[in-house]
Amino acid sequence: MTTVREDASQSEQPAPYGTGAGQPPAAQPKPGRRVRVHHLREMKERGEAWPMLTAYDTYTAKIFDDAGIPVLLVGDSAANTVYGYESSLPVSVEEMLPLVRAVTRSVSRALVVADLPFGSYQASPEQAFGTAARMMKEGRAHAVKLEGGRRFAPQVEALTAAGIPVMGHIGFTPQSEHGLGGYRVQGRGDGVEALIADALALQEAGAFAVVLEMVPAEAAKRVTSELRIPTVGIGAGPGCDAQVLVWQDMAGLNQGRSPRFVKRYADLASVLSEAAGAFAADVRGGSFPAEEHSFR
Numbered sequence: 418m419t420t421v422r423e424d425a426s427q428s429e430q431p432a433p434y435g436t437g438a439g440q441p442p443a444a445q446p447k448p449g450r451r452v453r454v455h456h457l458r459e460m461k462e463r464g465e466a467w468p469m470l471t472a473y474d475t476y477t478a479k480i481f482d483d484a485g486i487p488v489l490l491v492g493d494s495a496a497n498t499v500y501g502y503e504s505s506l507p508v509s510v511e512e513m514l515p516l517v518r519a520v521t522r523s524v525s526r527a528l529v530v531a532d533l534p535f536g537s538y539q540a541s542p543e544q545a546f547g548t549a550a551r552m553m554k555e556g557r558a559h560a561v562k563l564e565g566g567r568r569f570a571p572q573v574e575a576l577t578a579a580g581i582p583v584m585g586h587i588g589f590t591p592q593s594e595h596g597l598g599g600y601r602v603q604g605r606g607d608g609v610e611a612l613i614a615d616a617l618a619l620q621e622a623g624a625f626a627v628v629l630e631m632v633p634a635e636a637a638k639r640v641t642s643e644l645r646i647p648t649v650g651i652g653a654g655p656g657c658d659a660q661v662l663v664w665q666d667m668a669g670l671n672q673g674r675s676p677r678f679v680k681r682y683a684d685l686a687s688v689l690s691e692a693a694g695a696f697a698a699d700v701r702g703g704s705f706p707a708e709e710h711s712f713r
């Protein structure tokens with residue numbers, strides 16, 4: 418994938434996303450323009466894989482936007498990564514909204530998707546609409562994501578009808594951890610048929626993309642080939658149209674064991690720990706602040 422910086426040097430403009438070299442310009446988002454859901458479908462048609470990352474605050478949202486990440490997810494993983502809960506179940510709409518607003522306020526091109534928290538959409542299409550409308554009005558999200566397959570097609574249909582783009586999420590759905598019997602791979606063996614039926618129902622209901630979490634690579638490849646809309650994999654192998662990771666996992670900020678699907682691209686925990694240690698040593702030794710940090 419061409420980076421923003423390379424594009425910008427040629428065009429003197431903020432670069433578009435998903436601009437593979439030699440691709441027909443007509444199918445690309447205009448330079449500096451907001452990524453829209455149809456751009457993601459066009460990238461699928463061209464066979465261009467695209468990245469998605471989570472974001473929960475202004476600095477990281479701006480960095481990822483400038484780095485050319487076309488889609489940012491304000492995930493309910495904020496429960497873990499921001500709020501320190503033990504799972505994603507406890508996080509509320511009230512806790513999500515300020516994060517969604519911070520991210521949308523900070524990006525100029527990325528499409529921002531807001532996760533609907535557990536308990537805020539399952540009861541009915543009306544409940545889903547109420548929550549999604551808050552994400553759009555108060556959070557200024559561009560789209561929402563909800564977990565579940567065909568049983569939640571009515572929710573997806575109601576939001577789509579109201580003009581709210583919806584991303585689905587099937588396979589391992591963390592909000593159903595207790596119903597699924599823990600963090601386990603879904604769609605093994607015959608389970609692939611159920612996965613395909615769920616994916617097709619979401620597409621039929623109007624979803625613009627669907628996350629596949631912790632499913633066998635072969636199953637994800639089959640689902641991807643059956644759908645017109647893009648699949649976004651996390652622990653779903655290389656056959657998906659897009660890939661997503663929680664940014665703190667990808668950047669090595671979280672301590673402790675990571676799921677198997679995580680690849681670490683940096684070791685921010687060590688970098689920050691060393692910076693904090695150096696600051697502490699300077700303060701204790703009297704070498705900070707120096708003259709250049711002080712006023713006369």
Ligand SMILES: Nc1nc(=O)c2c([nH]1)NC[C@@H]1CN(c3ccc(C(=O)N[C@@H](CCC(=O)O)C(=O)O)cc3)CN21
Nearest residue numbers: 493494497498505591600601602663666675676677678
């Ligand atoms: N930091 C973080 N990263 C995530 O990917 C993430 C969150 N938080 N919070 C919400 C959900 C929960 N997710 C998770 C969390 C843990 C595993 C996990 O422990 N997986 C193990 C077990 C797999 C198995 O037993 O088959 C693994 O090794 O992958 C998987 C998904 C994905 N999401």
Ligand SMILES: CC(C)C(=O)C(=O)O
Nearest residue numbers: 471492493494532628
């Ligand atoms: C891991 C992604 C897909 C997610 O749903 C989240 O971050 O909440």
Ligand SMILES: [Mg+2]
Nearest residue numbers: 492493494532
């Ligand atoms: Mg989530």
